[in-house]
Amino acid sequence: KNQVEQSPQSLIILEGKNCTLQCNYTVSPFSNLRWYKQDTGRGPVSLTIMTFSENTKSNGRYTATLDADTKQSSLHITASQLSDSASYICVVSKYGQNFVFGPGTRLSVLP
Amino acid sequence: DGGITQSPKYLFRKEGQNVTLSCEQNLNHDAMYWYRQDPGQGLRLIYYSQIVNDFQKGDIAEGYSVSREKKESFPLTVTSAQKNPTAFYLCASSTATGRKTQYFGPGTRLLVL
Numbered sequence: 001k002n003q004v005e006q007s008p009q010s011l012i013i014l015e016g017k018n019c020t021l022q023c024n025y026t027v028s029p030f031s032n033l034r035w036y037k038q039d040t041g042r043g044p045v046s047l048t049i050m051t052f053s054e055n056t057k058s059n060g061r062y063t064a065t066l067d068a069d070t071k072q073s074s075l076h077i078t079a080s081q082l083s084d085s086a087s088y089i090c091v092v093s094k095y096g097q098n099f100v101f102g103p104g105t106r107l108s109v110l111p
Numbered sequence: 112d113g114g115i116t117q118s119p120k121y122l123f124r125k126e127g128q129n130v131t132l133s134c135e136q137n138l139n140h141d142a143m144y145w146y147r148q149d150p151g152q153g154l155r156l157i158y159y160s161q162i163v164n165d166f167q168k169g170d171i172a173e174g175y176s177v178s179r180e181k182k183e184s185f186p187l188t189v190t191s192a193q194k195n196p197t198a199f200y201l202c203a204s205s206t207a208t209g210r211k212t213q214y215f216g217p218g219t220r221l222l223v224l
Contacts, residue, residue, distance in 0.1 A: 004153065009151075032210060034212070041199075041218065041220075042217055042218065043115075043117075043201050043203075043215030043216050043217050043218050044154075044201075044213075044215050045215070046212055046213070046214075049210060049212060089153070089154075093211070098144075098156060098159060098169070099156075099213070100153075101146075101153035101154040101155075102153050103151060103152055103153045104153065
């Protein structure tokens, strides 16, 4: 079954600290993997996209990694800010088909 | 939120009533999607359309209907057959080929009175 799992379910950190969110998937055949940020009550916004041949992709303080062999991805946030408080969603797509969404990790950054 | 708009932001439905959620995009995207989001769950696909006048059922299409008469518009109707409609509804669009990065609207929250 095509699934995307994320951990932790929720995370609380202090402003300025780093954190890493995890994504494991069983989707096959794999096409690409995306990380989205979703503020409360808003639509998700794309942070990064990685294909099979890419193992690292950065977008400012966000760095995503992909290990296609183990079917794992991580999103590392450096020097967190209060505005990073949001849900982070891992999305995997299959070739020629639609997307499988993970349940998201809820990040809270406290001052 | 890109070039996608959804309305209304909040919508209330009475028992036995059909309601329609609006989704408009000006990104010139061929593909459009409707998702339902419930707390603690990933987005679930209701319907999608790859081209005008054509659409396909997603994973949870029962109790919903759509139309795609114009490239820019993809309205979703929540019918009275949908027994548990309370959720956050998200519309998205993308190119039909290539990496197909989805751009999402701001969402509509549907509540049952």
